[in-house]
Amino acid sequence: MFSKKRHYATLTVPGTAQAPPRAKEPVVKDNIPEGLMSKCGSCNEILIARELQKNLNTCPHCGHHFPVDARTRIEWTLDDGRFFEYDAGLSSADPLQFPDYPEKLRKAQEQTGLAEAVVTGEGTLAGHPVVLGVMDARFIAASMGSAVGEKIARAIERATEKRYPMILFTASGGARMQEGILSLMQMAKTSLALRRMHEAGVLFVTVITHPTTGGVSASFASLGDIILAEPGAMFGFAGRRVIEQTIRQKLPDDFQTAEFMLKHGMIDRVVHRKELRDVLAAILRIHAGGWTHAR
Structure with a gap:
């Protein structure tokens, strides 16, 4: 079928101590890692590749055929x-x-x-x-x-x-x-x-x-x-x-x-x-x- 990166920066306010760095949030990607999951092009549900294959590459939610x-x-x-x-x-x-x-x-x-x-x-x-x-x-x-x-x-x-x-x-x-x-x-x-x-x-x-x-x-x-x-x-x-x-x-x-x-x-x-x-x-x-x- 037919990535964006989010850049994170720490904002420092003059005259204040810099807060300890937080753990980075997961980067949200438009495309799902190949081989692990797929996104249905019809209903946008995230599908586990193994389950999708068991379903003959059809979406169990909306019936979309990959x-x-x-x-x-x-x-x-x-x-x-x-x-x-x-x-x-x-x-x-x-x-x-x-x-x-x-x-x-x-x-x-x-x-x-x-x-x-x-x-x-x-x-x-x-x-x-x-x-x-x-x-x-x-x-x-x-x-x-x-x-x-x-x-x-x-x-x-x-x-x-x-x-x-x-x-x-x-x-x-x-x-x-x-x-x-x-x-x-x-x-x-x-x-x-x-x-x-x-x-x-x-x-x-x-x-x-x-x-x-x-x-x-x-x-x-x-x-x-x-x-x-x-x-x-x-x-x-x-x-x-x-x-x-x-x-x-x-x-x-x-x-x-x-x-x-x-x-x-x-x-x-x-x-x-x-x-x-x-x-x-x-x-x-x-x-x-x-x-x-x-x-």
């Missing part, structure tokens, strides 16, 4: 966290020779331990084989470059070939501007792969996490046979400010939230993270029982 990295999400979703990863070393090049882009990629790889902004592979969920993809917002805001699109398209193709249902957790700031048109092409490429999956009658489930915007929301994130979302997740194309300036109208306070999208028929269900694995398992069980696409 971001989750890809590896943790995989561990929570698949049986015993067992996972066979696809295309682990695939990463973007610098096709446009964009200034400082290679350095930005290198830093993102070092900070996250990932080659790119999405992790794909296969495992089982409640005993059902499944292809899983998880986008990680720590990696350049999970922007969709050519490698991200390629990894997702390959995962879709493998799921179609094996006839395994696919679950994709989305989170993205949109297309990766450093790759220009090559980034935008991934929208068409992934959408075409999903068309073939649909024609083959293979299930595709998307789980919208905060935030899912731009070219990702306008392509594979919106093409799930079943679309779930975590509470409060932002899901939309352009930002609120851009839309308001374009249409010259004030938008509702809950605009582009998962709850707003559910109310307007854009998604199928808002699911709390603690219930998500059970809901996904139920969907896979129904699918295994003979559910197919209407043709």
Whole structure:
């Protein structure tokens, strides 16, 4: 997710003895020590990190959902966290020779331990084989470059070939501007792969996490046979400010939230993270029982 220091001085009044120094009061910091506690971005409650992790990184007071990295999400979703990863070393090049882009990629790889902004592979969920993809917002805001699109398209193709249902957790700031048109092409490429999956009658489930915007929301994130979302997740194309300036109208306070999208028929269900694995398992069980696409 996304210190101030207080300086203490002793005031001496002329003609008086200086009072003995008092013990310094604890310095109040705006940010909580990393690894010990966290502050809820919604209700501002201070949360013990260990308890927060037990609660699957959700606030026990207001239900706010904290971001989750890809590896943790995989561990929570698949049986015993067992996972066979696809295309682990695939990463973007610098096709446009964009200034400082290679350095930005290198830093993102070092900070996250990932080659790119999405992790794909296969495992089982409640005993059902499944292809899983998880986008990680720590990696350049999970922007969709050519490698991200390629990894997702390959995962879709493998799921179609094996006839395994696919679950994709989305989170993205949109297309990766450093790759220009090559980034935008991934929208068409992934959408075409999903068309073939649909024609083959293979299930595709998307789980919208905060935030899912731009070219990702306008392509594979919106093409799930079943679309779930975590509470409060932002899901939309352009930002609120851009839309308001374009249409010259004030938008509702809950605009582009998962709850707003559910109310307007854009998604199928808002699911709390603690219930998500059970809901996904139920969907896979129904699918295994003979559910197919209407043709």
